[in-house]
Structure formats: structure tokens, C-alpha cells
Amino acid sequence: MTGLTVTKLCCVRGERQVFRDLSFHVAPGDMLSLVGPNGSGKSSLLRQLAGLLEVTDGEINLDGAGEDQTVADVVLYAGHLDAVKAPLRVSENLSFWAAFYGVSATQVEPALEAFSLGHLGHLPAGVLSAGQKRRLGLSRLALIDRPLWLLDEPTVSLDTASIAALGDLMRSHLKTGGSIIAATHVDLGLEGTRVLDLSSNGGASL
Structure with missing residues (x-):
């Protein structure tokens, strides 16, 4: 399986330094939660x-990746x-x-069912609610086999049942x-979730 090591990473957007000297490691089976206020660089x-x-x-x-593998081969964003x-x-869509x-x-059908969307498969995606569209986007997690998931606020617009379904899918992946x-x-x-706090906007390591 594939892990990830980040060393002294910096990010600059325009004239603003978002963060600097960021270092951490994520091994196979690890869950890392990024926290911090808006604008901290998550x-x-x-x-x-x-x-x-x-x-x-x-x-x-990338740790453990083949010589010919790229980020696109191991990451699902x-x-x-x-x-x-x-x-x-x-x-x-799927x-x-x-x-x-x-x-x-x-x-495709099992991936839709992971978020209880199978009965909506015949509908144009444009008529879905915000929560249903979010579930449809997240159903790619059940469809595509990639070892490293990168998720940006995945629970936005989800109801309690959908958050539970997402948690089950993430737990199975880990x-x-x-x-x-x-x-x-x-x-x-x-269980075992680690936290990386970006609130300082400065150097951080984990």
C-alpha cells in the first residue's frame, strides 16, 4: 500500500504565505484530520x-508507490x-x-447504493438537492480504487444518515x-484519527 511523507512544505497564494515548513507522514491505514479556521490552508x-x-x-x-506511478495513480480527491x-x-455521472x-x-449501481442513490439513477443530476449532489460526488469513493483519499469538507450538505454512510465507507477504506x-x-x-492543526499559519509538524 501507499503512504505519504511531506517535508517542509510551503504554500504561497498571490503575495500571501498560507503556511510554511509543514511536515507530516501518513502511513497505510492512517486517518489525518486537518483543522483550522478559514484561510489557514486546509x-x-x-x-x-x-x-x-x-x-x-x-x-x-509517495511511499511504497511504483517507479512509474504518479499522484494521479494513487490519489482520489x-x-x-x-x-x-x-x-x-x-x-x-458515475x-x-x-x-x-x-x-x-x-x-456503478453498488456505488450509488453506498449513498442510497440507486432509486434516483434515472433522474437528471441537475434536479437533485444539494445533499443528494454531495452524495453523488462522494459515491466516487465507492467506485474508484485509490489508496489515498483527499477529502475537503466531505460532510457539507449531508444529513445524519449520509454522514454515517460516509463514516462507514471511510472506516472500511482504512x-x-x-x-x-x-x-x-x-x-x-x-478510531485512531490524528489531527493536524493549521491555525498558526506557520511551521508545523506531526
């Missing part, structure tokens, strides 16, 4: 780890946006991602050796 850190934001200084290393294509049906990642189409780094203000009750 989303920026996740985007850097996902390869979506430039690293100005410091290192991000779920950001603020739900990655939902409104004109497509609910089931077609079929798109299944084709994109080379996943069998037979896995038990099979997967790793999760998540910015969330909700305690999902995941």
Missing part, C-alpha cells in the same frame, strides 16, 4: 497533495465542488467516472490499508 494543502496546486518549496513523496454533471442522469478510471460498469487526509469539522468517530 484546502490549499489538499490541492497541493492532489497535484492541483503548485508546490513552491518543500517535498511531497474530492474537493468543495461535487464534480456532478447536471445534464447527465445520476447513473450516467458511468462517466467508471469509464474515465477504467472501472467496470457493473460497479481497515483495508487505505489512507485518508480530510478537512472536516465533523467528528466521524474513526
Whole structure:
């Protein structure tokens, strides 16, 4: 399985230094929760780890990855946006991602059922509520096999039952050796969760 080591990572947005000298390690089976006020760099850190934001200084290393593997091969990123294509049906949204990642189409229905969306599969995604769209976006976690999940406020717009379903999915991922780094203000009750506090906006290590 794949772990992650971050060493003296810095992030600059425009003229502002968001954080500096950030160091931590995430091993297979680890859950790391990012906390801190808005603007402390939680989303920026996740985007850097996902390869979506430039690293100005410091290192991000994948541990245990093959020589030819890239971040895209091991990371599944779920950001603020739900990655939902409104004109497509609910089931077609997941079929798109299944084709994109080379996943069998037979896995689409079970992934929808993970968040109780199977009965909505025929509807255009654009008619879904905010919570249903969030569940549809998160159902990619049940569809795509990647060892490291990067989740940015995954519980936003979710009701209690959906938060419980997300917690069960995350717990299962951790038990099979997967790793999760998540910015969330909700305690999902995941045993052994470590916390990285970015509130100081300065150097931090874990």
C-alpha cells in the first residue's frame, strides 16, 4: 500500500504565505484530520497533495508507490465542488467516472447504493438537492480504487444518515490499508484519527 511523507512544505497564494515548513507522514491505514479556521490552508494543502496546486518549496513523496506511478495513480480527491454533471442522469455521472478510471460498469449501481442513490439513477443530476449532489460526488469513493483519499469538507450538505454512510465507507477504506487526509469539522468517530492543526499559519509538524 501507499503512504505519504511531506517535508517542509510551503504554500504561497498571490503575495500571501498560507503556511510554511509543514511536515507530516501518513502511513497505510492512517486517518489525518486537518483543522483550522478559514484561510489557514486546509484546502490549499489538499490541492497541493492532489497535484492541483503548485508546490513552491518543500517535498511531497509517495511511499511504497511504483517507479512509474504518479499522484494521479494513487490519489482520489474530492474537493468543495461535487464534480456532478447536471445534464447527465445520476447513473450516467458515475458511468462517466467508471469509464474515465477504467472501472467496470457493473460497479456503478453498488456505488450509488453506498449513498442510497440507486432509486434516483434515472433522474437528471441537475434536479437533485444539494445533499443528494454531495452524495453523488462522494459515491466516487465507492467506485474508484485509490489508496489515498483527499477529502475537503466531505460532510457539507449531508444529513445524519449520509454522514454515517460516509463514516462507514471511510472506516472500511482504512481497515483495508487505505489512507485518508480530510478537512472536516465533523467528528466521524474513526478510531485512531490524528489531527493536524493549521491555525498558526506557520511551521508545523506531526
